[in-house]
Amino acid sequence: MERFDYGIIGGGPAGYTAAILFAKQGKSVILFEKDKLGGTCLNRGCIPTKSFLHSSDLYAQLKNPNSAGISAENISFDFSEVIKKKNNTVEKLRKGIELAVKNNGVKTVYAEAVIKDKNIISDGSKDFYAENIIIATGSKPREIKGLEFDSKFILSSDDILNLQKLPKTVLIVGSGAIGIEWTRILSNFDVEVSLVETAEHLIPLADIEVSKRIERIFKQKGIKYYTNNSINKISNKSVFLNTGEELNPEIILVAAGRIPNNINKECNMVLGDACGEIQLAHYAIQQAKETALGIKCNKSQIPSVIYGEPEIAWIGIREQEMDENCKKYILPISALGKAWCDDATDGFIKIITKDELIVGAHIISKEASSLIHILLPAIQNGIRVKEMKQLCFAHPTYAEGIGELLLNI
Numbered sequence: 001m002e003r004f005d006y007g008i009i010g011g012g013p014a015g016y017t018a019a020i021l022f023a024k025q026g027k028s029v030i031l032f033e034k035d036k037l038g039g040t041c042l043n044r045g046c047i048p049t050k051s052f053l054h055s056s057d058l059y060a061q062l063k064n065p066n067s068a069g070i071s072a073e074n075i076s077f078d079f080s081e082v083i084k085k086k087n088n089t090v091e092k093l094r095k096g097i098e099l100a101v102k103n104n105g106v107k108t109v110y111a112e113a114v115i116k117d118k119n120i121i122s123d124g125s126k127d128f129y130a131e132n133i134i135i136a137t138g139s140k141p142r143e144i145k146g147l148e149f150d151s152k153f154i155l156s157s158d159d160i161l162n163l164q165k166l167p168k169t170v171l172i173v174g175s176g177a178i179g180i181e182w183t184r185i186l187s188n189f190d191v192e193v194s195l196v197e198t199a200e201h202l203i204p205l206a207d208i209e210v211s212k213r214i215e216r217i218f219k220q221k222g223i224k225y226y227t228n229n230s231i232n233k234i235s236n237k238s239v240f241l242n243t244g245e246e247l248n249p250e251i252i253l254v255a256a257g258r259i260p261n262n263i264n265k266e267c268n269m270v271l272g273d274a275c276g277e278i279q280l281a282h283y284a285i286q287q288a289k290e291t292a293l294g295i296k297c298n299k300s301q302i303p304s305v306i307y308g309e310p311e312i313a314w315i316g317i318r319e320q321e322m323d324e325n326c327k328k329y330i331l332p333i334s335a336l337g338k339a340w341c342d343d344a345t346d347g348f349i350k351i352i353t354k355d356e357l358i359v360g361a362h363i364i365s366k367e368a369s370s371l372i373h374i375l376l377p378a379i380q381n382g383i384r385v386k387e388m389k390q391l392c393f394a395h396p397t398y399a400e401g402i403g404e405l406l407l408n409i
């Protein structure tokens with residue numbers, strides 16, 4: 001029987017990162033993947049959606065370029081080309097991962113792995129001995145009772161990636177990262193989107209002021225949303241909400257969270273989405289780094305990004321968790337010259353402090369996904385406000401908004 005120091009099940013961000021890091025330390029590693037390397041993130045999640053986002057943003061900008069002094073006629077899109085671009089991006093990145101895994105000497109087995117015993121993994125035809133077994137088997141879309149996926153009318157986040165033609169109307173169930181991101185993609189592509197959310201406000205995991213501002217932006221844009229609500233019944237493709245509204249979407253996208261695929265509850269090395277903790281690719285990677293390199297990972301300091309329009313990003317304490325020693329400082333994005341040049345003045349930067357430290361940051365803005373990283377060192381490494389104030393930010397940028405806000409503290 002072939003023997004390995006590490007047997008890793010699942011080739012997503014958690015699994016391939018752990019495999020590469022252990023292999024770099026001279027450990028022998030076998031990695032099992034039943035589908036494609038890159039996992040949900042590369043094949044059905046983070047990357048394909050961002051490729052769609054890019055195409056849809058470009059189309060939306062070209063459709064309405066007047067405010068920038070540009071005119072364009074006969075703007076259209078070919079969805080099959082949008083899909084092709086997405087597939088090329090995913091394949092290119094997958095080749096990179098396959099190469100990195102191979103070049104680091106990891107043995108990859110493409111098969112569904114089963115743990116047969118404490119140290120034995122089977123690929124269905126052959127057994128392998130692993131001194132340590134790591135489960136990194138990811139997660140799958142959560143089904144809601146009465147809204148079971150049929151891949152035709154009721155779609156999961158996997159199904160929607162397989163659409164060959166865009167519908168005219170979509171109802172999205174759930175206003176988390178996936179729901180908000182698809183709202184942006186589909187709205188850009190002229191699809192009429194409605195959202196239904198059981199919580200009191202959109203994006204229930206966000207700072208409450210962020211949720212409320214996003215609701216205001218949705219209202220301005222005419223995107224219909226129903227909070228404190230859910231689907232009561234579906235009859236002949238007519239959807240009835242609990243509050244009585246009748247909607248007639250061509251499809252329903254259910255984006256109501258994900259369920260961990262933990263194939264062995266007794267295994268104590270479980271990484272990434274399979275843990276059922278924070279289901280984000282960078283958390284999966286961070287956990288792999290913690291396991292392989294001993295780099296500590298503070299669960300309460302993991303940044304979140306939502307690719308809405310504008311982008312939303314946050315880390316740390318939210319408004320609803322502030323105590324009497326916390327203070328908040330807010331700068332509207334409209335205070336920034338760059339925002340006016342870009343016609344992107346919606347949003348704010350909010351910093352929450354406690355004593356001399358920054359303990360929370362919440363940003364709605366173009367480039368929020370990058371801006372949040374300026375505040376990560378302050379929160380994750382405990383750099384004091386006094387030291388942050390010494391930073392010189394370039395002008396004109398969105399980042400200088402953080403510099404300006406720091407001066408108010």
Ligand SMILES: Cc1cc2nc3c(=O)[nH]c(=O)nc-3n(C[C@H](O)[C@H](O)[C@H](O)COP(=O)(O)OP(=O)(O)OC[C@H]3O[C@@H](n4cnc5c(N)ncnc54)[C@H](O)[C@@H]3O)c2cc1C
Nearest residue numbers: 010012013014034039040041045113138272273279280281
């Ligand atoms: C639509 C969508 C958009 C997303 N966007 C973002 C984003 O922008 N940013 C972000 O941080 N996160 C995003 N995520 C979440 C991100 O994709 C996951 O957090 C991340 O993929 C988790 O990594 P993982 O390695 O734990 O699991 P996965 O990536 O799910 O990988 C698990 C792998 O294990 C394999 N596997 C399972 N069981 C077995 C078995 N028995 N034998 C062999 N192989 C097996 C699977 O085939 C899969 O390839 C998104 C998710 C979705 C669905």
